[in-house]
Amino acid sequence: MSIDALFCHCRPGFEPELAAELAERAALLGHAGYPKASRGSGHVEFISDEAAQLARRLPFADLVFARQKLLRLADLRGLDPKDRITPILAALEANVPVRDGPPFGELWVEHPDSDEARPLSGLARSFGNALRPALRKAGWLSPRDDARRSRLHVVFLSGDHAVLGRSHPGDSAPWPQGIPRLRMHADAPSRSALKLEEALMTLLDDGEREARLRDGLRGADLGAAPGGWTWVMLRHGLHMIAIDNGPMRTHLFDTGRLEHLRVDGFRWQPDSPLDWMVCDMVEQPRRVATRMADWLREGWCAQTVFNLKLPMKKRWDETRQCLDLFQAQAGRPLVLRARQLYHDREEITVYARPA
Numbered sequence: 037m038s039i040d041a042l043f044c045h046c047r048p049g050f051e052p053e054l055a056a057e058l059a060e061r062a063a064l065l066g067h068a069g070y071p072k073a074s075r076g077s078g079h080v081e082f083i084s085d086e087a088a089q090l091a092r093r094l095p096f097a098d099l100v101f102a103r104q105k106l107l108r109l110a111d112l113r114g115l116d117p118k119d120r121i122t123p124i125l126a127a128l129e130a131n132v133p134v135r136d137g138p139p140f141g142e143l144w145v146e147h148p149d150s151d152e153a154r155p156l157s158g159l160a161r162s163f164g165n166a167l168r169p170a171l172r173k174a175g176w177l178s179p180r181d182d183a184r185r186s187r188l189h190v191v192f193l194s195g196d197h198a199v200l201g202r203s204h205p206g207d208s209a210p211w212p213q214g215i216p217r218l219r220m221h222a223d224a225p226s227r228s229a230l231k232l233e234e235a236l237m238t239l240l241d242d243g244e245r246e247a248r249l250r251d252g253l254r255g256a257d258l259g260a261a262p263g264g265w266t267w268v269m270l271r272h273g274l275h276m277i278a279i280d281n282g283p284m285r286t287h288l289f290d291t292g293r294l295e296h297l298r299v300d301g302f303r304w305q306p307d308s309p310l311d312w313m314v315c316d317m318v319e320q321p322r323r324v325a326t327r328m329a330d331w332l333r334e335g336w337c338a339q340t341v342f343n344l345k346l347p348m349k350k351r352w353d354e355t356r357q358c359l360d361l362f363q364a365q366a367g368r369p370l371v372l373r374a375r376q377l378y379h380d381r382e383e384i385t386v387y388a389r390p391a
């Protein structure tokens with residue numbers, strides 16, 4: 037049975053936030069539909085007769101709580117463990133038009149990042165190995181992996197239930213399950229370093245990273261101790277001012293490019309404009325958003341990455357209100373990208389600069 041829907045991976049526990057985000061955004065775009073989510077499942081579906089159109093008008097890059105966005109091609113239930121391939125080929129036949137050449141360049145067999153679905157990883161791996169040659173033989177998949185073409189996703193929700201989906205390389209996360217596998221570096225002062233690394237990897241494109249993270253640029257890190265984020269910026273060649281009453285890891289000073297000020301991150305401002313300000317202070321999100329807006333409005337930094345720690349309830353409402361407040365108080369048009377990263381827990385990460 038084929039139903040038109042979007043299928044998104046998310047952090048387990050944040051299904052209500054993603055469901056609320058999809059519902060609100062679809063409504064604002066004038067698309068009818070409704071979300072289907074169950075808490076802890078690590079995914080949300082948005083059922084809509086206009087899912088394909090909605091998918092085009094709702095770019096992955098604009099979604100805060102989605103780790104990955106797929107267009108659902110089929111919802112396959114009651115799969116026979118002895119032959120799961122035949123129904124997949126039949127569903128493709130029924131739902132995917134073939135024009136010139138194989139429609140898909142890659143196959144990703146996945147499962148949601150939930151406690152319940154994690155044991156399916158072995159099945160996903162072995163089934164991928166069996167399905168891939170069958171798809172190639174039937175002309176659905178290019179003879180060799182081709183990252184420019186659409187991807188075919190098979191997402192196992194249980195051993196006999198899989199969702200078939202499609203994603204486009206320019207409008208989706210480039211990692212299975214939307215999870216970047218980053219390794220903690222032995223020199224990194226804290227695991228938080230992974231958050232900023234992931235933010236720079238996901239919220240900036242290749243060109244922006246090359247142009248905007250260069251030797252000799254200057255930045256500040258508000259709420260810097262013990263120094264994970266500062267360490268990331270130092271590795272990109274920046275000169276950094278770390279603002280925190282807490283101590284910074286001493287090896288960071290060996291670079292000769294770090295100054296540490298034990299002052300209040302909500303009051304301090306630089307003597308002259310900086311290229312970057314990053315901020316990981318644990319505080320009320322509205323207070324952080326307001327202060328971040330001061331920085332952009334006053335031109336104290338050319339761009340910023342900051343975290344907003346979310347409350348326990350109504351986290352989508354709080355997210356939207358904080359981002360609206362930030363934009364309004366910055367007093368100028370912004371490039372604004374926000375996402376709950378894989379390495380974020382009860383928080384989201386924002387990148388912003390004047391447009």
Ligand SMILES: C[S@@+](CC[C@H](N)C(=O)[O-])C[C@H]1O[C@@H](n2cnc3c(N)ncnc32)[C@H](O)[C@@H]1O
Pocket residue numbers: 225226227228229258259260261262263264265266279280281282299300301302316317318319
């Ligand atoms: C989550 S930790 C930061 C971790 C850091 N980003 C890293 O990668 O190692 C939050 C830090 O914010 C600091 N902080 C909280 N409120 C602050 C304020 N008003 N001014 C300066 N630092 C503050 C705390 O002292 C704490 O070290």
